[in-house]
Amino acid sequence: MTTAVRLGLRENWLQFTLLVIVNVCVGGLVGLERTTVPLIGTETFGLTSDLAVFSFIIAFGMTKACTNLAAGALIARFTRRQLLIAGWLIGIPVPFALAWAPSWGWIIAANVLLGLNQGLTWSMTVNMKIDLVGPARRGLATGLNEAAGYVAVGAVALLTGYLAATHGLRPLPELIGVxxxxxxxxxxxxxxxxxxxxxxxxxxxxxPADGAQSAGLAATFARTTWQNRSLRGASQAGLVNNLNDGLTWGVFPLLFTQHGLGLAAVGLIKGLYPLLWGLGQIPSGHLSDRIGRKPLIVTGMLVQAAGFVLALALLADPLLAGIISAIALGLGTAMVYPTLIASISDHAHPTWRANALGTYRFWRDTGYAAGALLAGILADTLGLNTTVIAAAILTTASGLLAARWITNPRPATENSHPPTPTGTDQQPNTEPPNPTPS
Known part of the structure; x- marks a missing residue:
């Protein structure tokens, strides 16, 4: 006898829970790199250019971003489950390559595979959770999904920092990825x-009143990137949020080791940031269902900017500076991360939601590459401190743009369906149309 299909978290708790555990594994695999890989570049392979060290993040970020974009289109030809499985098959060589790579080029190649793995697996877990819960609990669903992944990132970053301090940078810390x-x-x-x-x-x-349900990837890309002001605001905030992550991924291990901290202390800083990022997404995602997306997005970006300022202001005590900045960055990102995904879902019709999420996640994860590239150029020319200042300025500007562009549709209730999203700057029919974008 076939079980009736129903939407809701309670109604689909078993499948939802399995997907949460899957995303723990997704986050754990990328967490292998948070503490050790920048130091492998400098200490194992003798890289002297910061841009060269950060090249693995550029490879990872651009591959993951393009895979996110392709994932939305691939859903039209393959099931979400098939793409999820394909992502894991692609990820099989990653821990072995990180553990025994004979040259830095192998590390970069491993990050191309990791980007493909993360783009497919993380995209499918978030899409499948949104599918299961329906419109009323999108914020909570994305909060739980992202929390599972980033708690795993933080826990593994802590673990690899400890293992690197006691057993060396390779191969043991990377092999837990198996x-x-x-x-x-x-x-x-x-x-x-x-x-x-x-x-x-x-x-x-x-x-949708404008017939956007039949639009393909190109039309949805344009709508999400620029035409719809709320989708535009979320996309730019996502890009800058992950620019911060890519920048701290490369810069913080080097910055704090230069100021005398050891591997275990750096692992603590690098682990605390995604742990708070992960745990904080559950209440922030739930809260965004209650009060709307915009307040959390704007506040979260400004809190992240404060985290960069504190990292430099307290640098006379590098461990304190690292911990305080990690707390601010983690909490600020927790406010933003699931809320942006839910905001995209609010403004996208189910028929083109996967492409909208793919476009958003393309821009968001392009931020990894942009952050690493910016960090490498600025660090090589002006130093690590200037790089951190630049991140604070960009994040503040992004928060102000989010405040200008993003609007909230009326929150959905348990027994209601969301307002119809449109393909232009006109917002869902529960609010008056937005003015022409400036």
Whole structure:
């Protein structure tokens, strides 16, 4: 007897829980690199250019960004579950390459595979959770998804810092990634696809007035990138948010080791940031369902900017500076991360939501590469401190743009369906149309 398909977190708790565990494995695999890889570049392979050291982040970020974009289009040809499994198969060589790479080029190649893995697996877990819960709990669903992933990132960063301090930078810290690949692949074979849940939501969802339900990737890319002011505001905030992450990924291990901290202390700083980022997303995602997306997004970006300022202001005590900045960056990112995904979902019709999320995640994860590239150029020419100041200025500007562009649709209730998103600057029909963008 076939079980009736229903939308909701409680109604789909088993599948939702399996997907949460899968995303723990997704985050754990990328967490391998947070503490050790920049130091492998300088200490194992003797790299002297900061831009060369950060090149692995550029490779990872651009590959993941392009895979995010492609994932939305691939959903039209393959199921979410098939793409999830494919992502794990691609990720199998990553921990082995990081552990025994004979040259820096192998590390970069491993990060291309890691970007493909993360783009497919993380995209599918977030899409499948949104499919399962329906419109009323999108913020909570994305909060739980991102929390699972980033708590794993932080925990593994802490663990690899400890293992590197006691057993060396390689190979032991990287080989724990084998556990994540095996578990993630095994669970993905058990998870059921969510196509029926998308069909159910579509059956109750009014069609967009402008016929945007038939739009392809190119039209959705334009709509998400610029034409719709709320989608535009979320996309630029996502890019700058991950620019910060890419910048701190490369800069903070070098900055704090230059000021006398050891591997264990750097691992603490690098682990605390994503741990708070992860744990904080559950209440922030839930809160965004109650009060709207915009307040959390704007506040979160400004808190992140404050984190960079504090990193330099307290640098006379580098451990204190690292911990305080990690707390501010983690909490600020926790406010922003699930809320941006939910905001994109609010303004995208289910028929083009996957492409909208793919476009948003393309711009968001391009931020990794942009942050690493900016950090490398500025650090090589002006120093690490100037790089951190530049990040604070950019993040403040992004928060102000989010305040100008993003609008909140009326929050959905348990028994209601969301307002119809449109493909232009006109917002859902619960609010008056936005003015022409400036």
């Amino acid at each position: 556990v994540f690949v095996a578990a993630g692949l095994g669970l993905s074979l058990v998870v059921r696809d969510t196509a029926a849940h998308v069909a159910l939501e579509l059956s109750h969802h009014p069609a």
